[in-house]
Amino acid sequence: MKxxxxxxxxxxxxxxxxxxxxxxxxGPLKTTGxxxxxxxxHDIVPNQAYGYIVGAGIGKGTIAFLDDSAARKAPGVLAVxxxxxxxxxxxxxxxxxxxxxxxxxxxxxxxxxxxxxxxxEQARAAANLIRVDYKREKGKFDLAAAKDSxxxxxxxxxxxxxxxxxxxxxxxxxxxxxxxxDTTYTTPDQSHMMMEPHASIAAWEGDKLTVWTSxxxxxxxxxxxxxxxxxxxENVRMDSPYIGGGFGGxxxxxxxxxxxxxxxxxxxRPVKVALQRPLMPNNTTHRPATIQRIRIGATKDxxxxxxxxxxxxxDLPGGGLEVAVQQTRLFYAGENRMTKMRLATLDLxxxxxxxxxxxxxxxxxxxxxxxxMAEKLxxxxxxxxxxNDTQVDPEKPERPFSQRRFVECLRTGVERFGWQRRSxxxxxxxxxxxxxxxGVAGAFRNNLLTKSAARVRVDPRGIVTxxxxxxxxxxxSYTIIGQTAAEMMGVPLDRVVVRLGDSDxxxxxGSGGQWGGNNSTSGVYAACAKLRDAIATKLxxxxxxxxxxxxxxxxxxxxxPLAEAVGDAEMVAEDQIEYxxxxxxxxxxxxxxxxxxxxVDRITGEVRVRRMLAVCAAGRILNPxxxxxxxxxxxxxxxxAALMEELAVDKRFGFFVNHDLAxxxxxxxxxxxxxxxxxxxxxxxxSSPMKAKGVGELGICGVAAAVANAIxxxxxxxxxxxxxxxxxxxxxxxxxx
Ligand code: MOS
Numbered sequence: 001m002k003x004x005x006x007x008x009x010x011x012x013x014x015x016x017x018x019x020x021x022x023x024x025x026x027g028p029l030k031t032t033g034x035x036x037x038x039x040x041x042h043d044i045v046p047n048q049a050y051g052y053i054v055g056a057g058i059g060k061g062t063i064a065f066l067d068d069s070a071a072r073k074a075p076g077v078l079a080v081x082x083x084x085x086x087x088x089x090x091x092x093x094x095x096x097x098x099x100x101x102x103x104x105x106x107x108x109x110x111x112x113x114x115x116x117x118x119x120x121e122q123a124r125a126a127a128n129l130i131r132v133d134y135k136r137e138k139g140k141f142d143l144a145a146a147k148d149s150x151x152x153x154x155x156x157x158x159x160x161x162x163x164x165x166x167x168x169x170x171x172x173x174x175x176x177x178x179x180x181x182d183t184t185y186t187t188p189d190q191s192h193m194m195m196e197p198h199a200s201i202a203a204w205e206g207d208k209l210t211v212w213t214s215x216x217x218x219x220x221x222x223x224x225x226x227x228x229x230x231x232x233x234e235n236v237r238m239d240s241p242y243i244g245g246g247f248g249g250x251x252x253x254x255x256x257x258x259x260x261x262x263x264x265x266x267x268x269r270p271v272k273v274a275l276q277r278p279l280m281p282n283n284t285t286h287r288p289a290t291i292q293r294i295r296i297g298a299t300k301d302x303x304x305x306x307x308x309x310x311x312x313x314x315d316l317p318g319g320g321l322e323v324a325v326q327q328t329r330l331f332y333a334g335e336n337r338m339t340k341m342r343l344a345t346l347d348l349x350x351x352x353x354x355x356x357x358x359x360x361x362x363x364x365x366x367x368x369x370x371x372x373m374a375e376k377l378x379x380x381x382x383x384x385x386x387x388n389d390t391q392v393d394p395e396k397p398e399r400p401f402s403q404r405r406f407v408e409c410l411r412t413g414v415e416r417f418g419w420q421r422r423s424x425x426x427x428x429x430x431x432x433x434x435x436x437x438x439g440v441a442g443a444f445r446n447n448l449l450t451k452s453a454a455r456v457r458v459d460p461r462g463i464v465t466x467x468x469x470x471x472x473x474x475x476x477s478y479t480i481i482g483q484t485a486a487e488m489m490g491v492p493l494d495r496v497v498v499r500l501g502d503s504d505x506x507x508x509x510g511s512g513g514q515w516g517g518n519n520s521t522s523g524v525y526a527a528c529a530k531l532r533d534a535i536a537t538k539l540x541x542x543x544x545x546x547x548x549x550x551x552x553x554x555x556x557x558x559x560x561p562l563a564e565a566v567g568d569a570e571m572v573a574e575d576q577i578e579y580x581x582x583x584x585x586x587x588x589x590x591x592x593x594x595x596x597x598x599x600v601d602r603i604t605g606e607v608r609v610r611r612m613l614a615v616c617a618a619g620r621i622l623n624p625x626x627x628x629x630x631x632x633x634x635x636x637x638x639x640x641a642a643l644m645e646e647l648a649v650d651k652r653f654g655f656f657v658n659h660d661l662a663x664x665x666x667x668x669x670x671x672x673x674x675x676x677x678x679x680x681x682x683x684x685x686x687s688s689p690m691k692a693k694g695v696g697e698l699g700i701c702g703v704a705a706a707v708a709n710a711i712x713x714x715x716x717x718x719x720x721x722x723x724x725x726x727x728x729x730x731x732x733x734x735x736x737x
Contacts, residue, residue, distance in 0.1 A: 001525075001526035001529060001530075001575055001576070001577055001578070001689075002578050002579075002580060003522065003577055003578070003579050003580065003582070003688055003689060004579065004580025004581070004582065005580075005582075006582070006685040006686050007685040007686075007688070007689050007691055008685070010689055011487060011488055011547075011548065012484070012487055012488070012525065012620075012689065012690055012691070013683075013691075014487060014549075015487075016486075016487060016549075017483045017486040017487045017492070017493055018480075018483050018484060018487045018620070018622055018623075018690075019620065019621065019622065019623075019624070020483075020623070020624075021623065021624045021625035022479055022483060022493065022623050022625055022626070023479075023625065024476055024478065024479045024626060025478050025479050025482050025493065025498065026242075026472065026478045026479070029242075030242075035241075035242045036241065036242060037196055037199070037214065037242050037243075037244055038196075038199040038200055038201060038212050038213050038214040038240070038242075038274075039196075039197075039199035039201070039272060039274045041201055041212050044201065044212055045201065045203045045210070045212075045270045046270075047269055047270060048201060048269070048270045048271070048272050049078055049116050049117065049118060049123075049263075049264075049267055049269045049270065049271050049272075050116065050117055050118070050119060050120040050122070050123045050271070050272060050273075051114045051115065051116050051123060051259060051260055051263040051271045051272065051273035052114065052115050052117075052120070052123035052124045052126075052127045052273075052276075053111050053113070053114050053127075053255055053256070053259055053273065053275065053276075053279060053283070054111070054112050054113045054114070054115070054127050054130055054132075055108070055109030055110065055111060055112065055279050055282065055283055056101050056105045056107070056108060056109055056110045056111075056112050056132075056134070057108075057132065057134065058105055058108065058134045058136045058653070058654075059105075059107060059108045059136075059139045059141060059347055059348070059653055059654020059655055060105060060106065060107070060136070060137045060138070060139030060347040060654060061104075061105050061134050061135050061136040061137040062103045062104055062105060062134065062135045062137075063083075063101065063102050063103050063105060063112060063132055063133070063134060063135075064133045064134060064135045065131075065132070065133040066082055066084060066102070066112065066113070066130065066131070066132050066133075067130070067131040067132075068080040068082065068113065068115075068129075068130050070126075070129040070130075070131070071115055071126040071127065071129040071130045072126075074117075074122065074125060074126035074129055075117075075122055075125075075126075076117040076118035076119055076122030076123075076126075077115060077116070077117045077122065077123070077126045078116045078117055078118065078266075078267040078269060079115075079116040079263060079266035079267040080113055080114070080115050080116070080126075080130070080266075081113060081114050081116075081259065081262045081263055081266050082100075082102055082112055082113035082114075083100055083101065083102025083103065083112070084102070085266070086100060086262055088230070089228050089229070089230075089258075090227045090228050090229070090230045091227065091228070092223070092224030092225075092227040092228045092252075092253065093220070093223070093224055093227070094220070094224055094251075094252035094253070095252070095318075095350060096224050096227070096228040096252075096253060096258065097228075098110065098316070098350065099111060099228070099253070099254065099255045099258045099259075100112075100255070100258065100259070100262075105134065106316055106347070107282065107316065107347060107348060107349040107350065107654070107655075108282045108348075108349065108653070108654055108655035108656075109279055109282030109283040109349070109655065109659075110283065110349075111255040111259055111283060112130075112132060113127075113130055114259040114260075114262065114263045114273065115127045115130070116263040116264075116266065116267040116269070116271050139346075139347030139654045140314075140344075140345060140346050140347050141346060141347060141348055141649055141650070141651045141652075141653075141654040142346075142649070142651045143288075143289050143291060143312065143313070143314045143344060143346065144291065146314055146344035146345065146346055147291060147312045147342075147344055149344060149345075150312050150314075150342035150343055150344035151342065151343055151344075152164065152341075152342060152343075153320070153321060153343050159320075160320070160321075161321055161323045161326070161341065161358075163321065163340065163341045163342070164338075164339065164340045164341070165329055165337070165338065165339045165395055166337065166338045166339075167335070167336065167337045167338075167394070167395050168335045168336035168337065169336050170306050170307075170308050170336045170337060170338040172336070173297055173305045173306035173335065173336035174295055174297040174305075174306035174308065174336070175297075176297075177297025177298060177299070177305050177306055178298070178299055178300050179297070179298045179299070179300060179373070179376055179377055180295070180296070180297050180298075181294070181295065181296045181297075181369060181372055181373045181376060182293070182294075182295045183293070183294055183368075183369055183372060183720060184291065184292065184293045184294075184720065185291075185292045185293075185294070185364065185365035185368060185369070185720045185721070185722075186289065186290065186291050186292070186720070186721045186722065187289060187290045187292070187324075187361040187364050187365070187641075187722050188289050188645070188646035188647065188722055188723065189286050189287065189288055189289045189348070189351075189646070189647035189649065189656065190286060190287040190354060190641065190645045190646070190647060191280065191281040191286050191287075191645075191647050191656070191659075191664055192245070192246070192247040192248060192249030192280075192284075192285075192286070192287075192354055192355075193280070193281070193661065193664055193666060194244060194245025194246055194247055194249060194250070195244045195245050196214055196243065196244020196245055197256075197274045197275045197276070197277060197280055198214060198249070198250065198254045198255075198256040198257075198274070198275045198280070198284060199213065199214050199256055199272070199273065199274035199275070200212065200213040200214070200256045200257045200260040200272070200273055200274075201213075201260065201270060201271070201272040201273075202257070202260035202261040202263070202264040202270065202271055202272075202273075203264055203270035203271075204261075204264055204265055204268075207231060207235055208235045208236075208237070209225070209229070209231065209235060209236050209237070209261055209264075210236075210237045210238075210239070211225065211236070211237070211238050211239070211257055211260065211261065212239045212240070213238060213239070213240050213256070213257055214240055214242075214243045214244065214246075214250055215238065215240045215243070215246075215250050215253070215257070215471070216243065216246040216248075216250045216251050216471050216473055216510055216511040216512055217251050217252070217471070217510035217511070217512060218238050218240060218469040218471065218501060218502075218503050218507070218508070218510060219469060219503070219507040219508070219510065220251070220252065220510065221238060221252060221253045221257070222236050222237075222238045222503045224252065224253045225238070225253055225257060225258070225261065228253070228258060229258075229261060236503070237502075237503050237504060238502075238503040239501060239502045239503070240471055240501040240502075241472075241499075241500055241501040241502070242472065242501075243471055243472065243473040243474065243501075243511075244474065245473060245474055246471075246473040246474075246511060247354055247355045247473075247637075248285070248287075248352065248353035248354040248355055248357060248512065249280075249284055249285055249354065250473070251352070251353055251510075251512050252285075252352075254275070254283070254284050254285075255275065255283055255284075256273045256274065256275050259273060260272065260273040277659075277660055277661065278659045278660050279659075280659070281349070281647055281656045281658075281659040281664065282349050282655050282656050282659055283349070284349070284350075285349070285350045285351065285352035285353070285354075286349060286350075286351060286352070286354065286647060286656070287322070287351070287352075287353075287354035287357070287360070287361065288313040288314060288315060288322050288351030289313065289314070289649075290311050290312065290313045290322055290324050290361050290365075291311070291312045291313075292309065292310065292311045292312075292324055292325075292361075292362070292365040292366075293308075293309075293310045293311075294307075294308065294309050294310075294328075294365055294366060294369040295307070295308040295309075296308075296369060296370075296373045297336075298373060298377060300377070301387075302374075302377045302379045302383070302384050302387045302388075303333075303387060303388065304332055304333060304334035304388045305334060305335060305336060306334060306335075306336040306337070307328065307332060307334040307336075307337050307338075308337070308338045308339070308340075309324075309325040309328035309338075309339045309340075309362075309365075309366065310325070310339070310340040310341070310342075311324035311325050311340075311341045311342075311362070311365075312341075312342050312343075312344060313341075313343065313344070313351065314343070314344040314345065314346030314348065314351065315343060315344075315345070315346060315350065315351040316345070316346065316347065316348075316349075316350055316351075317345055319343065319345075319350065319351055320343070320351070320352070321341045321343050322341075322351065322357065322358065322361060323341065323357065323358030323359075323362070324341070324358055324361045324362035324365070325339035325340070325341055325358075325362060326358040326359055326362060326446070327358070327359045327362050327363055327366060327444040327445075327701075328362065328366055329393075329394070329395055330393055330394065330395070330444065330446075330587060330589060331366070331442065331444050332370075332385070332388040332389075332390065332394070333388045333389065333390040333394055334388065334394060337394065337395065347654055348649065348654060348655075348656070349655075349656070353512070353513075355634070355637060355696075355697055355700050356445055356514070356697035356698075356700050356701050357513075359444060359445050359446075359697070359701045360638075360641070360697070360700050360701055360704075363441065363442070363443070363444065363701050363702045363704075363705055364641065364642075364704045364705055364708075364722060365705075365720075366705075367441035367442055367702050367705030367706070367709070368705050368708050368709060368718075368720065370384065370385060370441075370442070371439070371440075371441075371705070371708075371709040371712065372718065380424070381440055381709070382410050382411075382413075382414055382419065382440055385406075385410060385440075385442055386407050386410060386411075389404075389406055389407050390404075391404055392587075393587045399584075399585065399586065399587050400586060400587070401586065401587045401588070401589060402582075402586040402587065402588045402684055402686035402687060403617070403619070403682060403684045403686070404589070404591060404617075405591060405617040405680055405682065406442065406444075406591040406592075406593070406617070408617065408680060409443075409591055409592050409593040409615040409616065409617055409680065410440070410442070410593045410615075412593075412615045412678060412680070413440070413593045413594075413595045413613055413615045413678075416613060416615070416676070416678060417438075417595040417597075417611070417613045419438065419440070419595065421438075422437075422438040422713065423713075426712055426713050426714070426715060426716035427714070427715055427716040427734040429714070430602075431599060433601055433602055433603065434599035434600065434601060434602070434608070435599065435600045435601075435602050435714040435715050435733075435734070436597065436598070436599050436600075436610070436714055437597070437598055437600070437710045437711065437712065437713030437714025437715065438595065438596065438597045438710055438713055439595070439596050439597075439598070439705075439706045439707060439708065439709030439710030439711070439712070439713055440593060440594065440595050440596075440706055440709060441593070441594050441702035441703070441705040441706035441709060442591075442592070442593060442594075442702055443590075443591060443592030443593060443594055443614070443616070443698055443699075443701040443702040443703075444589060444590070444591060444592075444698075444701055444702070445514060445589065445590050445694070445697045445698040445701045446513075446588065446589050446590075447514075447515070447518065447583075447588040447589055447590055447618075447619070447684075447687055447693040447694060448513050448514075448515040448519075448583075448694075449515070449518075449519065449579040449582075449583045449588070449687070449688070450509045450515055450519050450579075451509065451519070451523075451576050451577060451578045451579065452468070452470070452507075452508045452509035452519040452520050452522060452523030452576060452577050453468065453506035453507050453508060453523050453526075453527070453574065453575065453576030453577075454466055454467065454468035454470075454481075454505075454506055454508065454520075454523040454524045454526070454527040454574070454575070454576070455467045455468065455505065455506050455527060455572060455573070455574040456485060456489075456524065456527040456528050456531050456572065456573055456574075457570050457571065457572040458489065458531065458535070458562060458563075458566045458570060458571050458572075459566070459570040460563060460566055460567065460568055460569070460570065461563055462491065462495060462551065462561065462562045462563030462566065463495055463496075463497060464485050464486070464489050464491055464495060464496045464497070465496075465497040465498075465499065466481055466482070466485045466496065466497070466498050466499065466524055466527075467499045467502075467505040467506065468481070468499075468500060468505050468506055468508045468520065468523060468524065469500070469501060469502060469503055469504075469505045469506065469507055469508050469510070470500050470501070470508035470509070470510065470511070470516065470520040470523075471500060471501050471508075471510060471511045471516075472500055472501070472511070473511045475511065475516065475517070475626065475630060475696055476623060476626030476627075476629070476630070477500060477511065477516060477517070477520060478498045478500060479623055479626055480517055480520075480521055480622040480623050480626070481498050481500070481520060481521060481524050482496040482498045483521075483622060483623060484521040484524045484525055484528070484622070484690070485498075485524055485528055488524075488525060488528035488529070488532065488548065489528060489531070489532070489548050489562065490547070490548030490549040490550060490551060490552065490553075490562065491548075491551055491562065492551075495551075506523075506527075506574055506576065507576075508520050508523055509523070513694075513697065514590075514693075514694025514695065514696045514697035514698065515694060516694070516696070517622060517692060517694055517695070517696070518619070518687060518688050518690055518692040518693055518694055519577065519688070521622060521690050521692065522577040522688040522689055522690050523575075523576050523577045525577065525688075525689045525690060526575040526576060526577045526689075527573050527574055527575045527576075528573075529575070530573035530574070530575045531571060531572070531573035532546065532548055534571060534573055535548075535553060535562075535565050535566065535571060536553065536555065538565065538567075538571075539553060539555070539558075539560055539565055541553070541555035541558070542555065548562070551563075553565045577688065577689070579688075582686050582687075586686050588684070588686065588687055588693065590616070590617065590618040590619070590693045590694060590695065590698040591616070591617045591618075591698075592614055592615055592616040592617065592618075592698050592699075592701070592702065593614070593615045593702075594612070594613070594614050594635070594638070594702045594703050594705075594706040595611075595612065595613040595614075595615075595706060596609060596611070596612050596613075596703075596706040596707050596709075596710045597609075597610045597611040597612075597710060598610060598707060598710040598711055598714055599714065600711060600714045600715050600729065600733070602733060602734075603733075604726060604730075605726035605727075605729040605730040605733060606726055607643055607707075607711060607724065607726065607729070608671075609639055609643075609671065609672065609673055609707065610673050611673055611674065611676075612635055612639075612672075612673065612674075612675045612676070612703075612706075613675075613676045613677075613678070614631050614632075614635055614675075614676070614677045614678070614699060614703075615677075615678045615679075615680065616631060616677065616678070616679050616680065616695055616698055616699070617679075617680040617682055618679065618682075618692075618693045618694060618695045618698055619682060619683060619684035619687050619690075619691055619692045619693035620682070620683045620684070620690060620691045620692040621679045621692070621695070622690065622692055624679060627677075627679065627695050628677045628679075630695050630696045630699055631677045631695055631698070631699035632675045632677060632699070633699070634696065634697065634698070634699025634700035634703070635675055635677075635699055635700070635703050636667050636672050636675075637666075637667075637700050637703075638699075638700045638702075638703020638704050638706075638707070639667050639671065639672060639703065639704075639707060640665070640666045640667045641700070641703070641704040641722065641723065642703065642704035642705075642707035642708060642722065642723060642724055643667075643671075643707065643723050643724055643725070644665040644666060644667065644723050644725075645664070645665065645666060645723055646658075646664075646722070646723050647659075647664065677699075679695075704722065707724070708722075708724055711724060711729065715729060715732065715733055715734065716732065716734055717729045717732040717733065
């Protein structure tokens with residue numbers, strides 16, 4: 001099905017199942033501990049051996065000498081694989097050539113070997129017997145120092161962003177603006193730190209490989225395993241039905257998949273591997289640190305006349321930009337504009353996507369800058385944002401937004417949060433030892449369209465089964481896909497079976513970039529539409545005049561139970577959603593406003609978040625219950641970004657020091673107060689037949705700035721360097737009696 005015209009009324013609009021707050025259909029499996037996560041698929045294939053990965057002990061250099069003889073003789077050891085005996089590895093699309101070091105070491109904890117043994121303990125003990133001598137080279141590990149040698153990368157297509165944009169005369173307009181702001185912000189390296197580590201079981205049958213794993217993008221990763229191992233794609237099967245969090249860290253194949261496959265080949269046994277927690281931050285990818293300079297020029301009555309946003313990040317040679325200026329190209333009006341991104345070479349582990357790549361760190365800076373500018377203007381920060389709203393792409397005014405209800409998000413939040421009670425003067429509200437303040441920030445994240453396929457069956461009992469390689473990374477994919485099929489086929493949700501994550505199923509959009517919900521359900525919509533037509537035709541009905549409701553197929557006065565319509569043999573249809581150019585004609589984005597109240601201890605500087613509210617406008621909300629869970633989870637992650645999360649760089653040796661959950665701090669229940677989420681009631685007919693968009697990343701966008709702005713309102717302290725730990729506030733706290 002090609003979606004190239006705005007959607008008209010369709011079966012999804014009935015809203016019998018779609019749009020209803022619905023418990024996760026996979027909830028019982030998860031709450032009883034029976035959902036099969038990759039490492040726990042003990043019975044999926046017999047005779048599983050254990051792999052243990054050895055990570056490099058240097059940040060940059062070469063392996064001079066690797067001696068695995070003691071490990072090979074250790075009890076229970078079946079195989080040791082390193083670059084010495086791995087054979088030639090190909091290059092996948094996503095930096096797979098870096099997954100095994102040797103002789104070159106490109107980053108700390110890059111895998112240098114896998115030890116395979118009968119038991120986990122034997123593999124781990126033997127791994128400790130591997131001796132590696134390194135020749136260490138001087139690397140670049142400091143973004144601030146590397147910033148001046150950063151380059152302007154040339155986009156190579158795909159996801160590669162355009163580094164610079166310019167409209168009007170930014171320099172002139174900024175210089176002549178009556179009110180000016182020129183500030184620099186920094187955001188740190190962050191780790192996905194999903195609960196379930198990267199984990200895989202690999203088994204060979206002849207030259208055919210099966211990998212049971214934990215991965216967000218099955219089709220991408222299947223292709224990359226094949227390319228890296230130099231085998232035909234048809235010889236690879238990948239299965240990833242349950243994923244304990246991804247956040248972008250499992251978009252690609254990582255060392256667990258590749259080394260499980262190599263280990264299994266060498267040991268001639270199925271091999272299971274999980275990355276040990278301390279390996280995850282340095283061995284896998286992370287969100288890169290940024291330095292961001294923002295300049296805003298405005299008239300005295302708060303109209304932006306010039307807006308400029310520059311961002312620097314680092315990555316390994318050949319790496320990529322963190323698109324931190326993305327939202328600034330689209331979020332606020334202003335005739336004269338410039339954005340610029342530069343990439344420094346760093347020898348730290350690989351930088352890559354993490355929840356709302358681009359917008360999440362970009363809004364951490366932009367939305368403090370908006371607060372600072374409002375303060376300079378003596379305006380309410382909500383009012384300042386409203387005054388600079390735009391209904392068109394400000395860089396290309398001929399392109400309208402498909403929908404943009406940002407102002408309504410702000411106004412709804414003002415009312416529901418009690419924003420009027422905020423004191424405009426920082427440091428003036430007290431509650432015992434707490435200085436209390438409120439902050440606001442805008443939220444923006446793009447809506448991305450990408451094709452997605454599914455297969456739908458109806459069996460003679462009238463049971464509907466959906467199969468697609470779509471993944472559920474904790475987001476609720478199973479449920480919204482089930483709801484879509486139920487709505488389309490006119491059956492209750494408990495008559496639908498959803499099977500996900502298997503590369504033998506039709507290729508979906510996968511889970512990433514908050515595109516999963518809208519695109520995967522649109523693929524299911526397309527397959528269901530095809531199946532409906534086939535069933536109607538079989539009954540001699542006019543498909544255009546046929547309804548599927550209450551378990552029946554209806555046309556005119558005729559009503560046939562679905563099971564009867566299908567007959568003795570199951571009926572099946574497969575289709576995919578493909579898009580025309582509606583996303584070129586219209587800018588498709590999601591919007592929100594975050595409100596936050598904090599208390600700051602006036603003596604210690606300790607920050608406690610007291611209340612939070614998110615108001616989101618993101619098209620049709622397919623399942624308000626799981627969507628709310630997505631947003632409160634993202635808000636929690638945003639609090640982590642504001643107050644806690646930072647991969648601390650050892651700039652001498654080149655690694656992230658705090659590589660465990662004891663020292664990489666994330667919020668726990670006690671850190672998070674009551675959170676409220678409001679979804680504006682909307683449908684976006686430009687986005688897809690589902691008229692939905694995404695929320696999973698919108699929820700984190702702007703949160704950290706709302707916290708930062710609340711801290712400023714509470715104390716007067718303006719911290720521009722995340723995370724806002726108490727040492728950065730202490731010296732600036734007002735002296736209050
Ligand atoms: Mo997302 S960072 O594209 O999983």
